[in-house]
Amino acid sequence: MTHDVPTWKFEKDGAYSVKSAYKDILNHDVSVVQHRVSGNWNCVWSLKLPPKVKNFLWRACRNCLPTRICLQVKGVQCTDRCARIGLWSPLMATFDTNASFPTNVFAILQHLDQHQKQVFDVTLWSIWKHRNNKVWNNVTETSQAICDRASSLLSSWRNAQIILHPIPQHSITLNDLKWVKPSPDRFKCNVDASFLKL
Numbered sequence: 001m002t003h004d005v006p007t008w009k010f011e012k013d014g015a016y017s018v019k020s021a022y023k024d025i026l027n028h029d030v031s032v033v034q035h036r037v038s039g040n041w042n043c044v045w046s047l048k049l050p051p052k053v054k055n056f057l058w059r060a061c062r063n064c065l066p067t068r069i070c071l072q073v074k075g076v077q078c079t080d081r082c083a084r085i086g087l088w089s090p091l092m093a094t095f096d097t098n099a100s101f102p103t104n105v106f107a108i109l110q111h112l113d114q115h116q117k118q119v120f121d122v123t124l125w126s127i128w129k130h131r132n133n134k135v136w137n138n139v140t141e142t143s144q145a146i147c148d149r150a151s152s153l154l155s156s157w158r159n160a161q162i163i164l165h166p167i168p169q170h171s172i173t174l175n176d177l178k179w180v181k182p183s184p185d186r187f188k189c190n191v192d193a194s195f196l197k198l
């Protein structure tokens with residue numbers, strides 16, 4: 001008696017591989033284009049941000065976050081009522097309420113400088129964090145607490161990057177050193193010696 005042996009038809013040796021599965025998915029009738037989210041993703045990926053913030057933004061723009069509406073679409077019985085009623089009302093004038101979330105995000109990002117983009121993205125992440133705190137722990141945070149968490153994350157991440165990737169200090173030449181008159185409320189003591197701490 002012979003036993004059936006499972007084989008993967010997309011490989012010569014019958015062994016499954018992620019590469020062949022990926023190629024098969026791309027060749028299906030289902031258009032990959034319909035799963036793409038248009039927008040300047042290079043703008044997001046190039047920002048100096050914690051990976052979890054970039055991942056959050058990518059998931060939010062692809063509608064992959066477990067929001068109540070997404071859960072209902074997948075058959076989970078839950079209310080679609082917002083966990084924090086009124087949170088978005090001050091922002092309604094800023095957003096095109098007929099446009100999708102990704103469209104609004106990319107429209108806003110194109111008008112911000114690098115620092116503002118970082119603050120915007122980290123603040124969106126902090127709002128999501130607040131939403132989860134409200135849904136799972138019934139904790140309501142103030143808008144200031146949400147902003148403080150965003151600011152703290154960005155600041156601590158930047159500090160960690162400086163420690164991990166220090167900026168090389170340029171050596172100072174004698175030509176770079178010039179005497180500068182102190183401001184009127186200050187005194188300056190000039191000496192012809194230097195101190196070096198090793």
